[in-house]
Amino acid sequence: MQAGRIAITGVGETPFVRARPKSLLEMTVEASLGAIADAGLKPADIDGFVVNRNSHSADEIGFALGIDRRPFSAITDTVGGTGPTGSALTLAHLAIEAGLCRHVLVPYGFQATRPGGPYGFHSREPLKADLEMPVGYFGQPSYFATMANRYAYEHGLSEEELASVSIPFRKWAELTPSAQKREPMDLAGYRKSPMISAPFRVADCCLMTDAGAAYVVSAADVARDAPHPVVAVEGLGLGTTRWPHAMMFTQAPSIFDFPGRESAAAAFAMAGVGAGDLDLAQIYDGFSISALVQAEQLGLCGEGEGGRFFHSGAAMPGGRMPVNTSGGHMSGGYLPGITLLIEGVRQLRGGRGAAQVPDARLCAVTGLGGNSHATTILARH
């Protein structure tokens, strides 16, 4: 794949709220209509779909949007933040370059408050049901807390360093009117946050969100006719491990070694840039430890230095490497990966008001899907 051949021309989101009395389809379509209008298009202009296996299908969304023809539609086979970022963009890139379509819609909806919530995915695994749930080892906070304790054993990680991951994301959320959790939080506030699965407090975990989000991908030369500055996809990288979801939290040689180095290397190679060239980053923050490790894997700091990187204030507003500038998933809202990608686009367009990173031209977006990982490099042309 070549750098700069596709661009993200439209983005849309619904409000981020904990519980919304709308269906998944309604929220997905609301966000999709927003993204299509943002691209200066009409629904009939959309001729490609890349949907997620956990969301509605392209025919359901297409019907609701009133779209008659669907020459290209595909479904991503990765979960979490990988699917709606790197995997979806890879499929959109291939379809547009092959001439199958001109404008690809990537719609996504998420209902954390549906029965079973974000944990139902895990409870369906027979190995978890028989080996893990009977001893209470259940739910992402426990899985990732176990990673954090192992990371601390291998590299060292103080409570202050762990807190310094979530605190800057809250600072960015304070500057972002659409963020879901905006009340200020300092170290004292962090320590008041209820413990869930030590060392994780509520503040170390992503939010529970009901919402929709969507974006439109177009050929970069077509994007020049769109209403906004062109934000091109310069680099795309995907990484995977051999471990299925039922085993990766316990049996991988290192339980916190996500395939993020592999995806970053591929994305930087395609873009012809390095981590030192970035102006800002959006890093998938399902939990504080996952953002910390991915910051290392992206190359924002060395291995084992993630705690010190965040504790230095680098990720804060005004810091040398702003991270999660709309509050990320821990303060902004949790629609896996896609809202981070959308924030990257908005920063590169300019006009983020108090949260705008000055002269932002190059942004990395990471998405973690447990045993898969995506790194995307966006650039303002």
Add this chain to the structure above:
Amino acid sequence: MGIPIHPPRFDSDLLRPFYEGLAAGELRLTADSETGQWAWYPPEMMPGRPAATLVWRRASDEGTVYSFTRVERSLLPGDHRAEVPFTVVLFEPDDAPGCRVPGLFVAGDDVSAACGMRVRLSPVQAGDHVVAGFAPIG
């Protein structure tokens, strides 16, 4: 220490020998019948060798804690508020390094789990079933 009550679901009989072992005070894990190497968690098929089968073998009662977490809010389906806190450890038997068995940490409230801690199998009665537990050695 609380004890979570959530019986194994047993969609299949695959894991029954694990619980039969615990009831007998033994830790039994799966191994590849041809190579003799441990294969844990038991995969439905051996990676890359579809004809291979699994056998159950007794593993060491003693080993180390790979990692752990102290659960203060249980996310198990249903109301489990009365069962917290408890600590889950990932146990590595001495003779099966890299194979990790989730279990309850069995110790007084004044003892905290730690990575690298030496522990021994100590099955725990959880309601009407027995689950894996591990207690500090010494």
